[in-house]
Amino acid sequence: MNKVYTGKTKDVYALDNGNYQLKFKDDCTGTDGVFDPGANTVGLQIEGIGRENLKVSVYFFEILKKAGVKTHYVSADIDNATMEVLPAKVFGKGLEVICRYRAVGSFIRRYGAYMESGTPLNAYVETTLKDDDLGDPLITPDGLDAIGVMTLDQYAQMKAMTQKISGIVKDTLAEKGLDLYDIKFEFGYYNGEVILIDEIASGNMRVYKDGEIVEPTDLTKLILG
Amino acid sequence: MNKVYTGKTKDVYALDNGNYQLKFKDDCTGTDGVFDPGANTVGLQIEGIGRENLKVSVYFFEILKKAGVKTHYVSADIDNATMEVLPAKVFGKGLEVICRYRAVGSFIRRYGAYMESGTPLNAYVETTLKDDDLGDPLITPDGLDAIGVMTLDQYAQMKAMTQKISGIVKDTLAEKGLDLYDIKFEFGYYNGEVILIDEIASGNMRVYKDGEIVEPTDLTKLILG
Numbered sequence: 535m536n537k538v539y540t541g542k543t544k545d546v547y548a549l550d551n552g553n554y555q556l557k558f559k560d561d562c563t564g565t566d567g568v569f570d571p572g573a574n575t576v577g578l579q580i581e582g583i584g585r586e587n588l589k590v591s592v593y594f595f596e597i598l599k600k601a602g603v604k605t606h607y608v609s610a611d612i613d614n615a616t617m618e619v620l621p622a623k624v625f626g627k628g629l630e631v632i633c634r635y636r637a638v639g640s641f642i643r644r645y646g647a648y649m650e651s652g653t654p655l656n657a658y659v660e661t662t663l664k665d666d667d668l669g670d671p672l673i674t675p676d677g678l679d680a681i682g683v684m685t686l687d688q689y690a691q692m693k694a695m696t697q698k699i700s701g702i703v704k705d706t707l708a709e710k711g712l713d714l715y716d717i718k719f720e721f722g723y724y725n726g727e728v729i730l731i732d733e734i735a736s737g738n739m740r741v742y743k744d745g746e747i748v749e750p751t752d753l754t755k756l757i758l759g
Numbered sequence: 760m761n762k763v764y765t766g767k768t769k770d771v772y773a774l775d776n777g778n779y780q781l782k783f784k785d786d787c788t789g790t791d792g793v794f795d796p797g798a799n800t801v802g803l804q805i806e807g808i809g810r811e812n813l814k815v816s817v818y819f820f821e822i823l824k825k826a827g828v829k830t831h832y833v834s835a836d837i838d839n840a841t842m843e844v845l846p847a848k849v850f851g852k853g854l855e856v857i858c859r860y861r862a863v864g865s866f867i868r869r870y871g872a873y874m875e876s877g878t879p880l881n882a883y884v885e886t887t888l889k890d891d892d893l894g895d896p897l898i899t900p901d902g903l904d905a906i907g908v909m910t911l912d913q914y915a916q917m918k919a920m921t922q923k924i925s926g927i928v929k930d931t932l933a934e935k936g937l938d939l940y941d942i943k944f945e946f947g948y949y950n951g952e953v954i955l956i957d958e959i960a961s962g963n964m965r966v967y968k969d970g971e972i973v974e975p976t977d978l979t980k981l982i983l984g
Contacts (some may be wrong), residue, residue, distance in 0.1 A: 612792065626873060637905075644896040647852060648906040658905045671869040674899045680862075680883045681873040735875070 542576050543584070544733070549618065553608060556733075558584035558615040571737030574641070574666040584615040586754045587606055587735035591617065593757060594703060601702055603695065605730040606722065620730050622722030626683035627719070628664035629720065632694060633657055633700035636715040638740060644672075655674040657697045661689075692721050692730040699730060707741060710756055712748065715740040767801050767957070768809070773830065774843065778833060781958075783809035783840040795964030796975055797864070799891040809840040811979045812960035816842065818982060819928060821961040825929055828920065830955040831838060831947065847947030847956050851908035853889035858882055858918060858925035861940040863965060869897075882922045886914075916953040919945050928973070931967060935981055937973065940965040 535555065535714040539546035542563055561584075564577025565569040588610060595607035606619040634641055637653045641660075661678065662670040673681075676688040684692070696719060704714040717739040720732035736750035736757065748756065760780065764771035767788055772780040786809075789795040789802025793914040813835060820832035859866055862878045866885075886903065887895040898906075900914040909917070921944060927937040942964040945957035961975035961982065973981065 569907065575882070643955055644893065645898065645906050647890055647893075648908065657903050658901055660899055660902065663872070665872055668869065668872075672897050672899070673870065674897070676883055677870065678881055681870050683873065718764065 542574075542709055543587070550619075552621060554606075554621050556617045556619055557573050558588045558617070558733070560584045562696075568577075569750065570739075574669070580751070581750070582588070585612060586751075586758075587737070588612060588615050589731060590735045590754055590757050591733040594706070597702060597706060598699060598730070603699055603702070603730065604727060606724065606732075615735075619731065620724050620729070622724035623677075624720070624722050625679070625688075629678075629683070629709060630662045630664060630670060631659065631696050631719045631721060632716055633659050633696050633718040635700075636706065636740075638715055639708065639748075657700060659693045659696050661692075688723070688728055695721070695728060695730065701738070703734065707757075711743060712753075712756060713742045715742055719729070767799075768812075773846075777846060779831075779844050779846050781842045781844055781960075783813045783842070785809045793814060794962075794975065799894070805976070807880075808976070810837060811976075811983075812958060812962070813837060813840050813842060814925070815960050815979055815982050818920065818956040819931070822927060822931060823924060823955070826923075826925070827950060828924055828955065831957075832948065842958075844956065845949050847949035847954055849945070849947050849956070850903075850913075851906070854903075854908070855887045855888070855895060856884065856944045856946060857941055858884050858921050858927065858944070859941040860925075863940055867942075871964055873979065877921075882925060884918045884921050902936050913948070913953055920946070920953060920955065928964070932982075936968060937978075937981060938967040 535547040537545055538548050543559055543561050545557045547626040549555050560581060561576045561580045562569050562578050562580050563573040565573050565579045569578060581619045589612060592610045595605055598605055606622050608618040611619045636654055638651055642651045650673050662672050664670060675686055678684045678689055679686050700717050703717060707714050719730060721728050736753040741748045741753050760772040762770055763773050768784055768786050770782045770794050774780050785804045785806060786801045787794050787805050790797040791800055792803045792962050807891040814837060817835045820830055822828055824841060831847050833843040835842045859880045862874045862880055863876055867876045883930060885897060887897050889895060900911055903909045903914055904911050925942050932939050947956040966973045966978050
């Protein structure tokens with residue numbers, strides 16, 4: 535297998551059948567040994583976390599498959615911490631798409647003059663460019679079009695999918711007494727369609743329980759039961 | 760007259776007829792005595808620049824009036840450096856709307872991984888919140904809607920007006936051998952309509968001549984002939 539990409543928490547290999555294999559690593563983003571899902575650097579290793587993130591991803595990808603949502607997920611080998619996926623093409627050098635149900639985090643850092651932290655948002659969607667040096671700059675739909683990363687029609691598809699998928703994750707968590715504040719996705723292009731790629735792990739979302747934030751490792755336990 | 764607002768380069772007074780009067784000051788934005796139209800602090804005074812900025816604004820507002828574009832401009836008293844305007848309501852705590860024909864400045868600082876400086880853009884429009892402490896953060900149309908500053912319909916009106924006005928300014932400058940790279944506007948709400956407010960001065964635009972940037976004070980001379 536040829537390694538085609540080395541990521542911070544996952545590596546990507548090309549399979550003989552034309553698909554890709556994602557290898558979930560035990561490296562975590564964070565700073566100085568403290569786990570921070572929002573960080574852009576690898577800060578620590580947690581034994582077995584790659585497998586746990588894969589399990590959570592498979593849990594949600596299977597739910598999405600039943601709901602008819604197109605994703606890159608094909609199958610998974612939990613023991614080896616690998617997932618087989620369709621070889622989707624990322625948009626540009628990669629995008630992060632965020633769906634927000636509560637105004638927290640970078641939304642409040644930017645727009646806190648207009649809104650109290652924790653104010654409900656109506657499945658607000660925004661996109662950032664993956665660019666570690668620049669701290670993942672925000673970009674508008676017109677901006678994505680202007681720099682040639684995606685058309686306005688592709689953006690509309692991506693936004694609608696983000697809201698649909700986020701709603702499914704939110705409802706799934708609500709059944710466990712958990713409250714989704716925001717969640718981050720990546721999308722790619724495959725066979726003429728926008729599809730969900732990457733993972734859906736605890737570190738990609740902010741979840742609260744009884745008004746308190748749930749740390750990612752605890753969230754994984756709550757999701758997997 | 761009651762002063763209703765003290766700005767960095769202009770003060771605003773309430774007139775008895777219900778309109779506002781803008782007083783153009785000789786204070787300039789910049790840092791440590793160096794003029795920088797993009798700066799958020801007053802850095803120096805230039806004798807007579809308030810009057811010069813008013814003259815340029817009147818020059819463009821009169822052209823826009825003939826073109827049927829709605830603005831807050833009523834009349835001007837050049838000697839006193841004052842302009843009478845309609846009492847439009849700003850959106851939120853104020854927005855800046857930028858129209859770009861070339862990728863330079865903050866666009867390249869954010870998206871330079873995708874585009875060479877100077878690449879043509881097709882009248883790309885973006886909006887920032889006026890917030891000195893945060894360096895005027897970018898906000899998407901959905902974001903403006905989410906924080907309750909304007910509806911998506913108002914944004915569509917504002918974007919269309921921005922492209923129309925920018926086109927008029929670009930064509931006017933082109934007749935003088937000048938090339939508009941980008942320009943910054945403010946909009947307000949009056950009588951149920953989105954209208955152009957504030958000023959259209961040399962410090963609000965980046966203009967090139969024969970491939971070299973034209974400094975604002977030189978640009979004023981070129982515009983006023």
